[in-house]
Amino acid sequence: MKKNHKNSASRKEDTSVYTVKEPMELLPFLLEMMSKSSRNSMKSILTRGQVTVNGKMVTQHNHPLQAGQHVEILKNRAAMKEETLVGVTILHEDDDIIVINKEAGLLSVASKNPEDMTAYRQLMDYVKETNPRNRVYVVHRLDRDTSGVMLFAKNEEVKNGLQAAWNEVVKERTYTALVEGAVRKKEGTISSWLKESKTFKVYSNPTDNGGQHAVTHYKKLQSNSNYSLLEVQLETGRKNQIRVHMEDIGHPIVGDKKYGSSVNPIKRIGLHATALALLHPRTGELVRFKADVPSSLISKSK
Known part of the structure; x- marks a missing residue:
């Protein structure tokens, strides 16, 4: 008979699987299991979709865990996915929205050439790696030579809701x-x-x-x-x-x-x-996303 240890871990090449013994929230559980990792790094692992609970991806820090559930950390999956992104850094991702820091010189969306690596096309490929039916939707745009925070919706309902009430939602x-x-x-x-x-x-x-x-x-x-x-x-x-x-x-x-x-x-x-703050389309909570100002802008004005 297999013993059920308090929090047992079985390891594969690029994953760690932990069994939950007692109810608690996901982020504290991860910090307890991976004591050598910082709080920020664990938040990033969650945000990037590297954690599954009983096979389902979970990004919420306070997701409640129950005894007997299996938490799996896919160490390299998100890192490998993000390595393919050029001129795009993911700042936040959940079930409804994906927020990026776009570099200057990268088109946000529009392009006549289907081979052009726009932010939109790259993110579409990125989300489809998890599920071929996944999509991203354009909510607003940044000029090609403007860098910084840009938000996309992950379903049409969220996109339509954000666009219809943009001036009220964005704070x-x-x-x-x-x-x-x-x-x-x-x-x-x-x-x-x-x-x-x-x-x-x-x-x-x-x-x-x-x-x-x-x-x-x-x-x-x-x-x-x-x-x-x-x-x-x-x-x-x-x-x-x-x-x-x-x-x-x-x-x-x-x-x-x-x-x-x-x-x-x-x-x-x-x-x-630099920053975008809005009421989250699902929770209604005020969320704020920030992208560091490029050093070239700061140094020239000193």
């Missing part, structure tokens, strides 16, 4: 912008109407020109005689809004030739989506 959209020149004001607000031309350039007007009203708040973080680093909060989310509004105040975003920049020392547009 924070913070960007970091490296702009030309020394911005004098410590903070300010830009308000104008934006309208896109037939050549796909967005134009700004201080009065209603039939376009969309746009409001941008900014705060100076640091600056020198050549460049300033700004924290930018979007009150509205219009196409190219920050880029147009920075040109409006005479401080175009570094590298943004389309909207007035004449220099490009960092070989990219100096705009980064």
Whole structure:
């Protein structure tokens, strides 16, 4: 007769299987079983979908465990999946959403060439590795040369719900912008109407020109005689809004030739989506995702 140890582990090449002896939450259980791992690393393992309970993937930290259940940690699966992603780092993943940090230069979605490695196509391949029926859905976009936080839905119902109530659901959209020149004001607000031309350039007007009203708040973080680093909060989310509004105040975003920049020392547009906070589509809880500001933006404005 096989003994049922308190928390027995049987190992295969790239997995560890643990048997639960007494009821407890998943994260504390994992920390107890893998005492050499840090809390953050265990959270990452959960987030990346490397943990299954009785064969079903679980990402929730507080998932309740019952005696007799088997918890399996697939050590290399997620690591191998993520190694195939280029220009994309997964910040968070659960049953409803997947949040990434997109590098500058990578298309978010649209591409005429089916071979182009857009963030969307890569994530579609990523989720299908777990189940061929899995999909991701576009909720919002970032310009190709803008880096930072970007959110996708994992089912159509969540996508439609987020898009329909985007302005109510999203509580924070913070960007970091490296702009030309020394911005004098410590903070300010830009308000104008934006309208896109037939050549796909967005134009700004201080009065209603039939376009969309746009409001941008900014705060100076640091600056020198050549460049300033700004924290930018979007009150509205219009196409190219920050880029147009920075040109409006005479401080175009570094590298943004389309909207007035004449220099490009960092070989990219100096705009980064730093944080996104929203009410989670399933739980209603406020969740916040953050992507570190690239060092090239910070160093140029010191």
